[in-house]
Amino acid sequence: MIAFWLIIAAMLLGALACVLPPLLRTSARGPGQAHAALAGLMIALIPASALTLYMRIGDPVALAMQTAPLASPDRHADAPASMEAAVSRLVARLRADPDDAPGWAMLARSYMALQRPSDAAEAYRRAIALNPRDAELLADYADALASANGGDFNDAALKVIDSALAIDADQPKALALAASAAFDRRDYARAIHFWERLGKAPDLAPQIAQQAQKNIDETRALAAKGSDGSKAKAASIEVRVRLSPELEQRVRPTDTVFVYALADDGSRMPLAVQRLSVSQLPATVRLDDSMSMTPNRRLSDFSRISVDARVSSSGQARPAAGDLTGSSGAVSSKDAGVIDVTIADVVR
Structure with a gap:
């Protein structure tokens, strides 16, 4: 594909x-x-x-x-x-x-x-x-x-x-x-x-x-x-994103930050996405079902997810060498509380 x-x-x-x-x-x-x-x-x-x-x-x-x-x-x-x-x-x-x-x-x-x-x-x-x-x-x-x-x-x-x-x-x-x-x-x-x-x-x-x-x-x-009440309550998660102090000198305040949830099925298609700028970090953002891109892939459809955050100096969604990234690893989408993501790695 x-x-x-x-x-x-x-x-x-x-x-x-x-x-x-x-x-x-x-x-x-x-x-x-x-x-x-x-x-x-x-x-x-x-x-x-x-x-x-x-x-x-x-x-x-x-x-x-x-x-x-x-x-x-x-x-x-x-x-x-x-x-x-x-x-x-x-x-x-x-x-x-x-x-x-x-x-x-x-x-x-x-x-x-x-x-x-x-x-x-x-x-x-x-x-x-x-x-x-x-x-x-x-x-x-x-x-x-x-x-x-x-x-x-x-x-x-x-x-x-x-x-x-x-x-x-x-x-x-x-x-x-x-x-x-x-x-x-x-x-x-x-x-x-x-x-x-x-x-x-x-x-x-x-x-x-x-x-x-x-x-x-x-x-x-x-x-x-x-409408018939058989669907579980719409999922909503809070994500706390911060930038590692060791990488602060590598970014500009206007650089774009993408925060997105991924299902645990191996797909790289996000379930929900938020965008902000480096100047807003550290920040707490919300990801929920209303941000779903397709009807059959929502946060509430998956019990295990991961949340990634990436700084892109170009503002482009496609990852590029030199971007900064971080991930929560696998967490529950149902009772995870606030999910912490630290941007501490460099895309090679």
């Missing part, structure tokens, strides 16, 4: 790295360049949208928190650098031509591929200001806003989703995001409503329709367990 996602990521990076440089070398605008911009946009859009939609329908934040080892570090080592250079040239071109809506959209999707959601959200905002009736663009913007907010749907993201669906009631990504947002609020009836609409959207890929139906079935089962 991990190899599959790495291949997808490499394909996306490779496509953008190949398409952006020849596009940016064109200095005069004309019909030929417009076609080149459209082709580049489609190549960037198709894999990025498919990946993001799958993540939102299945488990949005969890996939980003996978901690399996990466491929050999020197393999495709120049791809991110090449993409960064291409993005820099695109930024320069947009400064000279700020009314290029497809260019802003391409920049936004490039930022998402580089895991820079805050920059992506700003680029989407510029694109939408020039093209406010594009429902797909609005859905992408909402996704970037949520990603920049640690995967949580804030009021701004919810308003953008509503705007997208007001323009196109069958926009697949907007429906998927609306369903995920409702599920996060534990509004299961509304989540099912949006997933049912997604499943009936025209020209929907069969695998997405199947995933939507799976989510519907699991959410109905979850809602039924809650």
Whole structure:
């Protein structure tokens, strides 16, 4: 599974790295360049949208928190650098031509591929200001806003989703995001409503329709367990996180800290995630069932868990060499009290 996602990521990076440089070398605008911009946009859009939609329908934040080892570090080592250079040239071109809506959209999707959601959200905002009736663009913007907010749907993201669906009631990504947002609020009836609409959207890929139906079935089962009283009380744990004094000189106050619970079944898919900054440490955070990424993987579904904390100077969810980490080890999710996690190790 991990190899599959790495291949997808490499394909996306490779496509953008190949398409952006020849596009940016064109200095005069004309019909030929417009076609080149459209082709580049489609190549960037198709894999990025498919990946993001799958993540939102299945488990949005969890996939980003996978901690399996990466491929050999020197393999495709120049791809991110090449993409960064291409993005820099695109930024320069947009400064000279700020009314290029497809260019802003391409920049936004490039930022998402580089895991820079805050920059992506700003680029989407510029694109939408020039093209406010594009429902797909609005859905992408909402996704970037949520990603920049640690995967949580804030009021701004919810308003953008509503705007997208007001323009196109069958926009697949907007429906998927609306369903995920409702599920996060534990509004299961509304989540099912949006997933049912997604499943009936025209020209929907069969695998997405199947995933939507799976989510519907699991959410109905979850809602039924809650209504008949047979489900155990929703789990909630308190985690006290601190940084080892020996590592204080290796961090900055603005570095990101991820705190997440893992099941004892060997999966690296988090059951719940919180994000804070080094300046907030030491801190006590709460992890609970409302933070579940999928209906069938919640804290209350597992009696034994572990809680990990990791400092990322880049702010990226994927672990990298030099990150600082710590773990509680296996503990009970039912009667653990306050779980202590000390960040005292360095990722090699």
